[in-house]
Amino acid sequence: MLSDGTPDPFANPLAFGQRLQILRTRRGLSRPVLAGLLGKSPSWLKQVEQGQIHMPKLPTVLRIAELLRVRDLADLTGDQSMHVDLFIGPGHSRLPAVKAAVNAFPLTADRLAPSPAHLQARLARAWAARHEAPNHREVIGELLPDLIRDGQLAVRQAETAADRRAAQACLSEIYSLSQFFVAYQPDSSLLWRVAERGMVAAQDSEDPHAIGVAAWLTAQAHRDSAHFDAADAVTSEALRYLEPLLPDSDDRVLAIAGALQFEAGYTAARRGENGTAWGWWDKAEKTSKKLPASYYHPITSFSRAIMGAHAVTIAVELRAGGESVRQAHKADAIAIPSRPRLARHRIEEARGYQLDGQAETALATLERAYEAASETIRYNGYARRIVLEETESKSPARRRRAAVLATELGLLAA
Incomplete structure (x- = not known):
């Protein structure tokens, strides 16, 4: 038994239906919502959960696993011969080096930190390389350790408040790039560490673009963990912060606002909320039309082109x-x-x-x-x-x- 009094679905000998009910409840999905997303009736799902219908065939099991974000198929089926990672990919060979750089906090240094302008130029090249490469994790995985160390060093060595804010904005973006690398790899705690540090650095920078990007990625992390309320809270708070700034903002800030609007729609769609989802998509499309036709946000990909x-x-x-x-x-x-x-x-x-x-x-x-x-x-x-x-x-x-x-x-x- 777990501390909250609910059975542990990973402990034998729970049947498939019991595991399904426990995992569905933990994800906060009602029986009608999950049944609807599966194209089944609530009564069918109830019978499966109560063991009146045996475990469905593999295609249906895989769709259930997808909707419940079950990472290891054996967690749902109880069949220890079915260990298949669905939403966690293989550990990349460069993950240990990136993790070491994230985890390290050296307090001394025998060199001068690069300037924020230098870091921004390196970040621009890193984003461009990511977009151009089919093996994009390999490309940014090679660049990240030095970028992380230099970003941390730039914050520590900043001499004025303005320099420190500029360095924090760079560091926040470095963490954003790191989140693209770490996502869907077998170290969820590292993903959350990167997301949280990115948000803290963004808030310290007081830079609207950095704050928007960090919020966009944090909302994704919550949504991909099926924490829909938390994803909505982050998205709505970020939009409330950005909206008064939009009339005088540059294209980058406008684009991150549009990306956040779409994220709100994405989360609503994951909940099965049709009207809300398309309503947010409409808002994002209107925002995209305020951007130049050729504009393409280098982090979120938000643009006119991406709305389709x-x-x-x-x-x-x-x-x-x-x-x-x-x-x-x-x-x-x-x-x-x-x-x-x-x-x-x-x-x-x-x-x-x-x-x-x-x-x-x-x-x-x-x-x-x-x-x-x-x-x-x-x-x-x-x-x-x-x-x-x-x-x-x-x-x-x-x-x-x-x-x-x-x-x-x-x-x-x-």
């Missing part, structure tokens, strides 16, 4: 297969200049095609995601779930195609 991809995400999270495909046909993927973001969009398209019953097209779209940025799809739980599901397909051709992709993603032994 965002519409696909909203439709997919609402489990609307037909609408997802319709939005995918409308979206201009070619206009997305970032390889990781393009790969992410392809994955969302694949989710839509699978929801619409177009499994062959979903696999083909995941192959295109792999071509765009292999390190994006390798760490993406949704892509991993679709590939695993298709390895059990009744179609031999689809099974073979999925098996090849599963091997490339490290889900199956080569």
Whole structure:
């Protein structure tokens, strides 16, 4: 038993239905909401939870795991032979070095810190490299340790209040870049450490853009942990702070406000709140139209070009297969200049095609995601779930195609 009096779903001999009910309750999802997202009736879900219906087939189990953000499939099934990480990818070879830099707080130094201007130039090159590289984790993983150490040093050696605020803004952005690297790797405590330090540095900087970016990433961390209320709280507070500044703000601040508006819609969609989700998407689209047509925010990817991809995400999270495909046909993927973001969009398209019953097209779209940025799809739980599901397909051709992709993603032994 746990301290709150609820059974531990990881302790045998709990049945599948009991594990499902406990995990659903912990995620704060009602039975009607989860059933609706699965395309099932609440009575069906109740019968599964009460053991009147046996464990569903693998495709349904994988969809339940996706909705409940179950990281190890065995945690849901209770079958210790089914240890499959869904929403945690493999540990990157550069993770230990990045972690060591985050964890270290040297109090002395035998060198001068670089200036904030120098750090900003390095950050700009790092963001550009991330957008251009298919192996973007490798690229930024190599750059991060020195950036983290130099950012920390710049804050410690700042001589004036203005210098310290500028250095904190740089350090906050370095932590933001770090969060892109750490996300979906097997060290959730490091992810939260990076997110919290990024927010503290941003607040100390008093820079609206830095605060907005830190809030955007913190909200994502909460949402991906199914802490929807916390995600909403961070997003709404950041928007309240930014909105009075928008009439006189530059494009960067306007873009981060638009990105936060979309995040509010994304969280609403994850909750199954159709009207709220599309309402926030509409607000974000209006904000995007205030930006120059060619503008592309280097951290959030917010822009006019990204709104089509965002519409696909909203439709997919609402489990609307037909609408997802319709939005995918409308979206201009070619206009997305970032390889990781393009790969992410392809994955969302694949989710839509699978929801619409177009499994062959979903696999083909995941192959295109792999071509765009292999390190994006390798760490993406949704892509991993679709590939695993298709390895059990009744179609031999689809099974073979999925098996090849599963091997490339490290889900199956080569």
